Amino acid sequence: MEQLVIQETDYDAISSKIACINKKYLPDPQIFSVYPNYELLYNSYFNELPKVTRRSYNKIKKLMSSNNYPIMNIGTYLRTVSIDHVLSLYLLPNSDNAEKNNHFQIINLGCGTDLRYFQYNHIYEERLERYIDVDFPMAIETKGRVLSNLNKKNPSLFDLNDNGGSTDGKYQLMSFNLNRNTDELIKQLELVGCDFSLKTIIITECCLCYIEDAKSIELISKLNSVFNAKTNNLHWVSYDPIGGTDKFGQIMTDNLLFQRNLKLPTLLTYNTKEKYSKRFSSIINSDISIKIEDMWEIFQTKIPLKEKTRVQKCEFLDELEELKIILSHYVILYF
Amino acid sequence: MTDKIDKIIEYICLSGTNSTAQEYTNSQTYSPSILTSCESSYNTTNTNPNNNILSEENIYEICQYIQDLLIQEPNIAHIDTPVTICGDIHGQLHDLLNLFSISSGTNNSAFDDQDETNPVTVTTNNSNGTTTTTTTPINSTRTTSIPNFSQSLLNTRYIFLGDFVDRGFYSLETFLLLICLKIRYPDRIILVRGNHETRQITKVYGFYDECIRKYGNCNVWRYCCEVFDYLPLGCSINDGTIFCLHGGLSPDVKNLNEIRCIDRKQEVPHMGAMCDLLWSDPDELVNSWSVSPRGAGYLFGKNEVDEFRYLNNIDLIARAHQLVMEGYKEMFNKGLVTVWSAPNYCYRCGNVASVLTIDNNMNKTYKIFDAVPIKDNRGNSIIPNKKPSMDYFL
Numbered sequence: 001m002e003q004l005v006i007q008e009t010d011y012d013a014i015s016s017k018i019a020c021i022n023k024k025y026l027p028d029p030q031i032f033s034v035y036p037n038y039e040l041l042y043n044s045y046f047n048e049l050p051k052v053t054r055r056s057y058n059k060i061k062k063l064m065s066s067n068n069y070p071i072m073n074i075g076t077y078l079r080t081v082s083i084d085h086v087l088s089l090y091l092l093p094n095s096d097n098a099e100k101n102n103h104f105q106i107i108n109l110g111c112g113t114d115l116r117y118f119q120y121n122h123i124y125e126e127r128l129e130r131y132i133d134v135d136f137p138m139a140i141e142t143k144g145r146v147l148s149n150l151n152k153k154n155p156s157l158f159d160l161n162d163n164g165g166s167t168d169g170k171y172q173l174m175s176f177n178l179n180r181n182t183d184e185l186i187k188q189l190e191l192v193g194c195d196f197s198l199k200t201i202i203i204t205e206c207c208l209c210y211i212e213d214a215k216s217i218e219l220i221s222k223l224n225s226v227f228n229a230k231t232n233n234l235h236w237v238s239y240d241p242i243g244g245t246d247k248f249g250q251i252m253t254d255n256l257l258f259q260r261n262l263k264l265p266t267l268l269t270y271n272t273k274e275k276y277s278k279r280f281s282s283i284i285n286s287d288i289s290i291k292i293e294d295m296w297e298i299f300q301t302k303i304p305l306k307e308k309t310r311v312q313k314c315e316f317l318d319e320l321e322e323l324k325i326i327l328s329h330y331v332i333l334y335f
Numbered sequence: 336m337t338d339k340i341d342k343i344i345e346y347i348c349l350s351g352t353n354s355t356a357q358e359y360t361n362s363q364t365y366s367p368s369i370l371t372s373c374e375s376s377y378n379t380t381n382t383n384p385n386n387n388i389l390s391e392e393n394i395y396e397i398c399q400y401i402q403d404l405l406i407q408e409p410n411i412a413h414i415d416t417p418v419t420i421c422g423d424i425h426g427q428l429h430d431l432l433n434l435f436s437i438s439s440g441t442n443n444s445a446f447d448d449q450d451e452t453n454p455v456t457v458t459t460n461n462s463n464g465t466t467t468t469t470t471t472p473i474n475s476t477r478t479t480s481i482p483n484f485s486q487s488l489l490n491t492r493y494i495f496l497g498d499f500v501d502r503g504f505y506s507l508e509t510f511l512l513l514i515c516l517k518i519r520y521p522d523r524i525i526l527v528r529g530n531h532e533t534r535q536i537t538k539v540y541g542f543y544d545e546c547i548r549k550y551g552n553c554n555v556w557r558y559c560c561e562v563f564d565y566l567p568l569g570c571s572i573n574d575g576t577i578f579c580l581h582g583g584l585s586p587d588v589k590n591l592n593e594i595r596c597i598d599r600k601q602e603v604p605h606m607g608a609m610c611d612l613l614w615s616d617p618d619e620l621v622n623s624w625s626v627s628p629r630g631a632g633y634l635f636g637k638n639e640v641d642e643f644r645y646l647n648n649i650d651l652i653a654r655a656h657q658l659v660m661e662g663y664k665e666m667f668n669k670g671l672v673t674v675w676s677a678p679n680y681c682y683r684c685g686n687v688a689s690v691l692t693i694d695n696n697m698n699k700t701y702k703i704f705d706a707v708p709i710k711d712n713r714g715n716s717i718i719p720n721k722k723p724s725m726d727y728f729l
Contacts, residue, residue, distance in 0.1 A: 247685030
C-alpha cells in the first residue's frame with residue numbers, strides 16, 4: 001500500500017509536466033532547439049496511456065484539472081529545466097572537446113513517467129552508452145507497455161523493442177523497489193548492462209524524499225563505492241523538497257500524510273541546503289565539490305532575463321512572496 | 336430581506352464552524368451541513384428546500400441588493416474609529432470567522448479550548464504621540480459557535496482591504512458572508528476592492544472553478560463579479576490621516592481627488608490609475624516608479640510615499656496585497672503598513688496573520704493570529720474531500 005502511495009506521486013509529476021507543456025512553459029527554447037519532438041513525445045505518451053491503464057489516466061486527468069495554478073506551472077518548469085541544464089551545461093557540455101569522446105550512462109532512480117531518455121539520446125547520440133530507468137514493477141510495466149505501443153505507431157520517434165527498451169539495448173527499463181537491498185539493486189543493474197567503469201550520472205528526482213533515512217544512506221554509499229571502485233567518475237543530480245527552518249516542512253508533512261497518507265521521512269531531517277548536501281558530502285570523496293541551489297535561486301539567478309520574461313508571460317502570476325516561499329523549499333543538488 | 340440575510344449569515348457560520356448537524360437541528364428551520372462533505376447542498380435541484388438557503392436565486396437577490404448600497408459609496412469610502420483594518424482573506428472562511436472573534440474581543444465566548452494564558456502585548460510609543468501595540472500570536476482554535484456579529488460590530492468597525500476570494504476553498508461563502516454583513520451593518524463595515532475581485536483573475540485563481548464545482552454553472556460567479564465592479568477603491572479613516580487601499584500608489588494619482596473622479600464601475604483595466612491602486616507594491620530598494628514583477632501596477636519607494644502623504648495630509652497608508660510571514664510589515668518610517676489576514680496562506684505557507692486596530696486616539700494595535708487547525712477535534716477537515724491533492728511538487 002505504501003508503495004502505491006509513493007508510486008502515485010508520479011501522477012502529480014506527469015500531470016504537472018503536461019500542464020506545463022499545454023501552457024507553453026515547456027519545452028524551454030534551449031531544449032526545443034536541440035530536441036523539437038518534446039511536446040509530441042509527452043502528448044503521445046499521455047494519449048496512449050488510457051489504452052494501457054484507464055485508472056492511471058483518469059487520476060492524472062483529475063490532477064490536471066485541479067492543480068493548475070501558475071505557481072505550480074512555474075515550479076514544474078524550474079524543476080524540469082534545472083535538471084536538464086545541470087546535465088547539459090555542467091555535467092555533459094557538448095562543446096567541450098575534451099569531453100567529446102567521453103561516453104557516459106544515466107541511471108534514473110524512481111523515474112516514473114519521465115521520458116528524458118528520448119531527449120538525451122537525440123542530443124548526445126553515440127556518447128550516451130546506456131540509459132536505465134528504474135522504478136517500482138507496476139510503474140515500469142505500464143511504462144514499458146505504453147512505450148512499446150507507441151513504438152509500433154511511430155518507430156522513428158521511439159526505436160524500441162517490444163518490452164519498451166531500445167532495440168540496441170541502450171535503453172533499459174528495470175523493475176526494482178528501492179527500499180530493497182542495494183546490493184540486489186547493483187546486481188540487477190549489472191544484469192541490464194550497467195558498466196561500473198563508465199562515467200555515470202544518477203538522477204533522483206523526488207525520489208530520496210520518500211525513502212527512510214537509513215535506507216537512503218545505504219543507497220548513496222553503496223552506489224558511490226561500487227561506481228568509484230573502478231573509476232572516480234560518478235555524478236549525481238538530485239531534486240527534492242526540504243523542510244526549511246520555518247513551519248513549511250511541518251505543514252507539508254501533515255498535509256501530505258493527512259491527504260494521501262504519503263510520508264516524507266527525511267523532509268525535516270535534511271531541512272536546509274547545508275544538511276541536504278551533507279547527506280552526500282559525508283559519504284562521497286571530499287575532493288568532489290557538491291553544488292546545491294534552491295529553485296528560487298535558480299529562478300532569480302540562473303534563468304536568463306529573456307527566458308524569465310517569456311515564462312512570466314505564459315500566465316499571469318499574482319503573487320511573488322508565495323512563489324518565493326514555495327520555491328525556496330525545493331533544491332537541486334549536483335556533483 | 337433582513338431575515339433571509341440573517342439566515343444566510345448563520346448558515347455560512349455554521350458551515351464554517353464545522354458544527355455537526357445534530358447539534359443544531361432543534362433550533363434551526365433548515366439543516367446546516369458541513370461544507371466539506373456536502374457540496375451538493377448548493378445545487379438548486381436539491382429536493383430538500385431547507386438546504387436551498389444558498390440557492391442561485393437568493394444569491395442573485397443579495398448581489399442585486401448590495402449593488403444599490405455600494406453605488407452610493409464614493410470611490411474613497413469613509414469610516415470612523417474605532418476600526419479594525421483587515422488584509423487579504425482569500426476564501427479562508429474558517430480563519431475569517433476566527434478573525435472576527437479575535438478582533439472584536441469576543442473570542443472568549445466564541446472559542447473552546449482557548450489558551451488560558453493572556454497574550455503578551457508589546458507597546459511602543461511613536462513620535463507622533465500615538466502608540467503601537469503588538470500582541471504575540473494567538474493560538475487559534477476552531478470556533479464552535481456563531482460569532483456574535485451584532486456585538487463584534489458594536490465594539491469595532493471593519494475595513495476589509497480586498498482579495499476576499501480565490502486560492503482558499505470557501506471564496507463564495509467568504510464573499511457572501513462579508514456582503515451580508517455589509518447589508519446588515521452598512522455603516523460599520525467597508526469592503527474595498529482587491530486585485531482578485533475581477534473576472535479575469537478569478538477565472539485563473541479558483542473562485543470561478545469553485546462556483547462551477549458547487550453549482551454546475553457559473554451564474555453565482557457572474558452575480559458576484561457584478562458586485563466586484565461596485566466596490567470602492569479605498570477608504571479614509573476619521574479626518575483622513577489614515578488612508579487604506581488594497582495595493583498601492585499610482586504615478587497617475589498625485590492627489591486623492593484624482594481617485595475620486597475615476598469611473599470605477601467596470602472590470603479592473605490592465606493599466607492606469609485604477610489598476611495601479613489594486614496592483615502596486617512598495618519596495619525599499621527603488622527610488623522612483625519602477626516596473627512591477629507582477630506584470631501590473633508599479634513598484635514605488637519612500638519618495639513616492641512621502642510625497643503622497645505630504646500632498647494629501649496622510650500619516651499612514653494601510654494596504655494589503657502582499658503576503659507577510661509575520662502578519663504585518665511597517666515601512667518608510669511607519670508611513671506605510673502592509674496588513675495580511677490569511678494565516679497559513681493556501682494551507683501551506685506557514686505564515687501568521689494580523690489585523691490592525693485603530694482606537695479613538697489613533698493608537699495602533701496589531702493583533703497577530705495563527706490559522707485554525709485543518710482538522711478539528713471531531714475529525715472534520717476544512718479541506719474539501721474532492722480536492723485530490725495539496726499543491727506540492729512530488
